[in-house]
Amino acid sequence: QVQLVESGGGLVQPGGSLRLSCVASGSISNIYVMGWYRQPPGKQRELVASVAPGGRKNYLDSVKGRFTISRDNAKNTLYLQMNSLKPEDTAVYSCAAEAVLLGDYIPPSQAGFGSWGQGTQVTVSS
16 A cells, blocks of 8 residues: 555646646555546546556546556656646546556456545636
């Protein structure tokens, strides 16, 4: 288990960009799978993007080509670069992490992530 703190959220106009950061209190090293979830108002939480220890990445279809997930293990930090933002991207974005044994493994659901941040609000509006 690691403690996670997100930052970088805010208010942005449609078409704008934001970069979210997630800093872990402990080393995420190369054994942690990391992910970004979001929960729009009145909707269920959904996986936006994830990255396995070996570098494998998954993206929600609606954000492909617009969002990029990356990690800097030396800084114990996970990033989500969000470009061409749309009003439907408005949500609370949360960082999640889990230690795994396989370098290309990504948990099939949010239940597979044991560590969670408090979330950061992203609002896309004109």
